[in-house]
Structures are given as structure tokens and as C-alpha cells.
Amino acid sequence: MPCLRKMERMIVSMQDPDMGIKMRNQRLLITVIPHAMTGNDIVEWLIQKYGISEEESLHLGNLIVKHGYIYPLKDPRSLVLRADESPYRFQTPYFWTSTKWPATELDYAIYLAKKNIRKQGDLIEHEKDNYNLLHKRINHTWDFVVMQAREQLRAAKQRRKGDRIVIDCQEQAYWLVNRPPPGAPNVLEQGPERRNCHTTRVQLTKNMDYYKREIEYCRKAMARTRVKSSICLEGYIKFNEQYVPHDPIMSGCLPSNPWITDDTTYWAMNAPTVTIPTKLRVERWGFNFSELINDPLGRTQLLEFLKKEFSAENLSFWEACEELRYGEQSRISEIVDSIYQQFLAPGATRWVNIDSKTMERTLEGIKTPHRYVMDDAQMHIYMLMKKDSYPRFLKSDLYKNLLAEAIIPPETKKRVFPFMRKQRHSSPSPALLLPAGDAEERSRSPSTAPVPEEES
């Protein structure tokens, strides 16, 4: 866990004699504990060192305590950082999570046995259960466990009370991290193990094949064309300028963000098919061709325009090619044939105008139909629409009218009684909209979003 190493570096700098936390003796009831600090000290130090807020500092400090690198002296069973005068101490590196992990059953058994011997009934519920479980599980070593426990207790008696308390707290903190009580989060839990695929194990021997592949990749990469950073980065600035007004999180949305006001009008007004689209939406169609073609409403408008120019078959052809690319494997021949009949065959009703070279290649490819057989032709037609029809669309009366008639929704008036929550209406699930048979039909046509009926 790379975070543990980073945490340790933090801990080390916290203990720096010059720049670290000022430690002093802390009074715990009648005993004096040396080299301790208050919760407040820790929070303040983090704020100063990292330039963060108190909330963030407290959160970070809490994580450090939860991982056992700092432990509380007062109320040691609760690994929590309090931003007050509560005393805390640094955990000894011997007990650092990274050094001793994973903690063994034997060690835990000895710890519990010590607690049990020292003061009968000192074990809390879950510790009692664990003790009994371990007693059963490693019964054969139990004599050793008890002996070790007794030895450690005897050695401890020879220490000063202050040291004894400190060592007890250290040990307790360690076990709180490694054997958390039920209900407490286990900070050491990792999730499923990674790096267990055979490729990793094979890769460990960096043999000739590995280097040959690296060389091959480098040669190819050297040959690729790169664009200057200044040009690429300018692209982000431009994109940002264009899209920020359309970003609801950045600029809000009209009439209001449904998640904030519980009013779904915004969704109703921007549904995939509405009679009158919003101004922002129509403006967006002017950004680039994909914005227009990927919006169901935009696409319908595009179709209207292309009809006027007698090139509507281009869009239909493109849609059919999309169906091929993203369709079922079993239907490929069928779809290819259908495309051929409708768009490519001599005398076809919706013949598309592709250049002869591409047409030749495509017709040849159709003989062994596969998913990508129409790629070249599709790209040609897409570029035609993008470079040719699209600029004209933007200058057309059709588009200008759309812009003029598009609505700018008024902002939702702030409710007089803001604490009265508006009722949240449910909407029909897209899975419900069509009977089962049609649902399959619908799932075949790609890229069109479902049409939920929204309540306005």
C-alpha cells in the first residue's frame, strides 16, 4: 500500500525536532506521560504544513489515528482524533502497520492471554469470543501462548508505571487496527488480490521477447506524428470556452437543476424528442457535426434539411452502417445485404454517391461480409455530410428558424417555503416503454436514447 509509506513520511516529519509538532509531558490522571501532544497540536500542524482547512486536517489526522500511527492516551479504545486538549502519542515503529503486517494469530493469542491473566474479565465481548476461538484453533500451542504471556507480564512489571501505560497503549492501538471490533471499519481491508494473473509471473523474466516487443513498439511510436503541445492545449481552452455555458455543474441550468430543486422541468424540456428545443441545445448543434448527428432531435432536423437537398439517403446509409458495426454477429450478412440492396446496388432506390475507388473496394469486400466491411464507405459519406452538408445546414433558414424559435426557460422562482420539499415524481423506466418483443427491436438500433415521458 503506497499510502502507508507516504503516511510514514508524514509521521517522520511530524516528529522532526525543528519543524515537527512540539511535544511535551502530558498529564494522564496522576501519571505523567512524556513526549505527547494534544489533538489540537496535530490538527494545527497539518493545517500549517499542507495549507489545508481545519475540516480537511481533522479528516487526515483521523485517518492517521485510524491506521494506528498515532494513538490516544485518554479513551484508548476509540481511535479517533479530537481537536482539543486530549493527549496523543506517536506509535513506535515496531508497531507500525507496515512493519508488522499481517499480524499473526499467535501474537494475538498472546496479547489476549496477557489481558486475561492480568485482570480477569478485562476482555471485552468480541475479545472474549476471539480468545475462545483461538483457544480452539491453536490449542496445540496454548502452553507456549500462556508462557509467553506470563513472561511478558513479568518483564513489564519491572518498568516504571509511565512506561507501562505507554507500552500498553501502544499494543492496544496496534490490535485495534489489526483486529478491529465488529462494526468498526477495517482499514487494512484491501479488496480482491491483484497481480495474480499469469502474465505478471511470466513477465518477471525480462527475456528477449519482451525486449523485442518493446523495441517494436518504440520504433512504431517514433514514427507517429505528434502535435505541438501549444496547439493541443489551445484546443482545451477553446473547448472550455464553448462548453462551459452548457455545463450544468459549472453554469447552472434553466429553469433549475432537478437534483437541487426536485423540479424535473429541465429534463422534460430537454427530452430526446420535444416539439420546441431549448436555445442552448440548438446552439450546441452548431459546435460540430457530431453534436448535431448524435442528438436525436438534431438528427431529425438534419434529415429534414438533407431531404430538401435531395441527399437524405446519406444519413440513412450512415445509420444503416452504424447498425452493422454495432449489431448482432449473427445478422451481419443480412444487414450487409440489405445495405447493398438499398444503397449500393446499381439502380438502388436510395443510391449513395461514393467515389469509384471506395465503391469498388466495398463491393469487393461485400463478397465476404464482416462487421467493418462498410467502414470506408461510411467514413466517406460521413465526411461528405460533415464537410459539405453541415456548413450549409448552419447557414440555412431551417436552422436559423430553429434558433429563433428556441426557448430560454425562465428560472424557477424560489419557493416561499423552501423547507417544503416538492413531491418527487417517478418516471416510466425505459425498459417498460415497449412490450417485450419490441424491446429487442429497440435495443438493436444503436445510439438513440430512450424516450421517457416526463411530467412537466
Place this chain on the structure above:
Amino acid sequence: MDQTFLAIVFGPCDKCSKEKPLRPVSVKSEQRSYCSLCVEMMATEGLHENETLASLKSEAESLKGKLEEERAKLHDVELHQVAERVEALGQFVMKTRRTLKGHGNKVLCMDWCKDKRRIVSSSQDGKVIVWDSFTTNKEHAVTMPCTWVMACAYAPSGCAIACGGLDNKCSVYPLTFEKNENMAAKKKSVAMHTNYLSACSFTNSDMQILTASGDGTCALWDVESGQLLQSFHGHGADVLCLDLAPSETGNTFVSGGCDKKAMVWDMRSGQCVQSFETHDSDINSVRYYPSGDAFASGSDDATCRLYDLRADREVAIYSKESIIFGASSVDFSLSGRLLFAGYNDYTINVWDVLKGSRVSILFGHENRVSTLRVSPDGTAFCSGSWDHTLRIWA
């Protein structure tokens, strides 16, 4: 009498890498250390000029160096410099607007439906739930036969979901409201990997699924037949995440793995077209910038990074000294100005993508944030956590 002693060193042979006593030997006027067997072989086979391991290794290393030089030649300005003339962001306030409770264990993954309000989420205990997150109602639930369902996805039509995890498979469940039907009955087993499924995504239709796995590969499948359409080999360890490019041609995707590499693939040929290796640890999440010209990654090294595809390099790092836990999940706001990243320290950090600074830190979750996605229309984002809940933020 002169006695010349031959100093014998013990170590990995420069040719076969085995640990043996080594002898100094000259190869192309360079000193090498070979074990006695390799010396014998070399003597009997003659010298194969370009084939020794050592020379390959040095060739690879020098090429890598040259590649870095080439990349650096065109790097004439930093992103934050270009971004100086962009207006700074003002006060940023985002709050939890919905909390979805219902999972009995850690939430591992979630995905939005195209209707902008429904989501699917999966958890450690095998439960996959479909919610209308606006009303917080649960609409469907299915229990997988395995634990740690690390991947789930909503179909573009809204009529099905896909999920998988420790069962090494990706299964598709059609969503049904029939009272008498059990969702598990119509389940389709689509993908089969040889290790855990870490990520899955439908392409532009319900008919194809792209998967990433702990077995080090990604794969494209035909849902109807379960046929493997294309597989993608190249990662040196578990693949943990993937994202499809929003480009016009819809042909590429990016994946991130435990080998610290982010790789861009051509879906049609199965070839890796670009590769980036600048992270110091596992890459948990990758997401394309909305224009498709770049992508962001989140890693266990506690940083998020932005890689530009045309410049072919890393162009920004989002990190802070006080952030020491790994970033598990990243996503952009609609305009790409903000990068939301969920971390293993239970927080969500919001980054200004252009200026490189952190805009805000969001508290609320009580355990690791494991998954984070912005809604399709950018009005909110959803985070899922090991604290068993999902939150919608706006």
C-alpha cells in the same frame, strides 16, 4: 613465476539471466559477464550480432530514451501556463442531494442510464440494484452467484444491465417488470475470462460489450452469441479499468492496469496504438476528456493525470501533498473543466483541469469511495462507497 588469478563473480548471467558463477567475456568490444554454459554456446555457435539479451536490452532502453526526447521536442508549453488567461473558478458548492441506501455491503461500481436519472450499482455481497435515483426507489434487484461484483454497466437502450466480478464472467440481464419473471432466469453469460472481471461497458448498442479483466486482457464480445469478437493483449498485469472514446469514428478505447500503463487500443485490429507509463502505481480508473483528445487517469499513487493523445504525452498532474491515498475513480464534468476524483481516504476532490489546482474537497462518505460517474447530461454526479451507500451530488 607469474600467476594470473581469474576473479570469479556470482550473479545473473547477461545472456540467460540465471544466477551462476560468471566469467568476463568480450562481446562487440563491450565487457559482459556470462555463465560458463553461455560462454561455451557462444564459442560454438559463433557470434549472433544483434541477438544477445544484453544488446537487446540496451537497444530497447536507448530507443525509449530517444522516444522520450522526440516527445519532449514538441512540448513547448505547460497546460497551466496556457490556462493563465482563463478565468479562475469562484466559490464551489456541491452537496449530497440523494443518498441511496439498500446495499448490504461495499458498493463497488455504478453506471448511469441514458435517461439521466436511473442507475445500476453492484456490491461485494453479489447484489446488483437498479434505482431511480431521483426518487431513490429501487426498481430491480438481482443477486449474482459470486461476491465482489466489481463491474456493472447500463445498456444504451435502458433495457438491460451487465455485471460481473469474481466469477470471471460478464453476464447480461434484460430488465423485466413482469411480476412472474425472475430476472436471473433470462440471464445471458457473455464474457469468459480466466480471472476476475474488473470493468465492462456496452459500446454504441446493446449488442456488444467491452470487458477488462484481472487476467491482463480486454475483450470485445457479441452479446447475443457470447462470441469473442476481438481480444486485446499487451498489459503486463491485471487490467483494472477502461473507457470508450467519444470520437466520431468510435474506434478506440483506453485501458489502465496494475502495470502502471494506460494503453489506447484500436477496436477493429486489436492493436495497441498508444501507451503511457508515467504513474508510480496501479491505475484504477481512466476516463476520456469530453472532446476525445485526451483522457484522465486515477491511480494508487494518489495522483490523477491528464494525457493528450495528439501530443502523445502526459500534460498535467493533479496532486497535493496532503492527499496520500489512491484515487479510485475519476470523471469529467460536461465541459471538461472539472475533474471529479473519488479517493480511498473517503473523500472526493474536485480539480480544475486547466489550471491544475484543487477547487474543492467533498466529505460525506464513511469509507472508501470506489466508483464515481457524472450523469449523462452533466447535472450531477454519483459516488459509490465501501460505506454501503451511493450519493448523488449537485
